[in-house]
Amino acid sequence: MAVNSRQTLSLAGVAQAAFLVNQLAQYGLAAQDKQLTMVNSLFLTTPKTAEEVYGSKAQLKLGLELLSELLSGDTTMFTNNEIMRYVLSLLHLQQKLSADSDMLNTIGTRIEILGSHYTSRNADNLVEIITELARLYQETISRLPFRIQVRGDMKFLQSEEVACRIRTMLFAGIRSAVLWRQSGGKRWHLMFNRKGLLQETRKMLQQL
Numbered sequence: 001m002a003v004n005s006r007q008t009l010s011l012a013g014v015a016q017a018a019f020l021v022n023q024l025a026q027y028g029l030a031a032q033d034k035q036l037t038m039v040n041s042l043f044l045t046t047p048k049t050a051e052e053v054y055g056s057k058a059q060l061k062l063g064l065e066l067l068s069e070l071l072s073g074d075t076t077m078f079t080n081n082e083i084m085r086y087v088l089s090l091l092h093l094q095q096k097l098s099a100d101s102d103m104l105n106t107i108g109t110r111i112e113i114l115g116s117h118y119t120s121r122n123a124d125n126l127v128e129i130i131t132e133l134a135r136l137y138q139e140t141i142s143r144l145p146f147r148i149q150v151r152g153d154m155k156f157l158q159s160e161e162v163a164c165r166i167r168t169m170l171f172a173g174i175r176s177a178v179l180w181r182q183s184g185g186k187r188w189h190l191m192f193n194r195k196g197l198l199q200e201t202r203k204m205l206q207q208l
Contacts, residue, residue, distance in 0.1 A: 094174050
């Protein structure tokens with residue numbers, strides 16, 4: 001089955017979100033610009049292209065590098081088992097969410113309201129918008145029967161600021177998983193269409 005760039009970019013978005021979740025959980029910190037890319041992706045609900053969701057392919061370089069490692073089995077640089085677990089969990093959680101039309105409507109309405117207060121697309125009010133997105137995640141997705149278990153250092157997991165950032169990155173990961181599904185991506189593609197995904201991922205990295 002042919003792989004398109006929309007599938008590859010959106011899956012890289014899932015991988016980048018998973019990496020940021022792991023960084024925050026383990027170390028309490030993650031690159032601000034990478035977080036900003038993922039936050040911004042939540043407000044692009046009717047994009048013309050997948051690239052528009054993230055600003056540019058370059059904004060997902062980390063996610064593409066992670067995806068290349070995950071697909072090739074070479075996990076020496078960035079990835080570990082936790083990140084792969086988060087990727088698979090995000091794809092599964094997106095399926096659960098897609099079956100709840102009421103929750104989807106609630107999220108869509110709230111995102112639209114939040115987006116009207118978040119027009120600068122920069123870091124000026126990032127902390128504020130992350131807090132609001134984390135609250136929305138808690139009030140909706142956290143109530144689904146499947147929940148992602150985040151593992152890390154308890155001193156960071158118990159920090160409200162870090163917890164908000166983790167929830168927001170999970171939220172952004174699900175948004176990328178939605179885009180992955182909309183572009184024809186299936187979970188089984190990670191196993192049976194791995195070669196095609198890897199080729200497209202490496203092609204994109206070469207273009208950066």
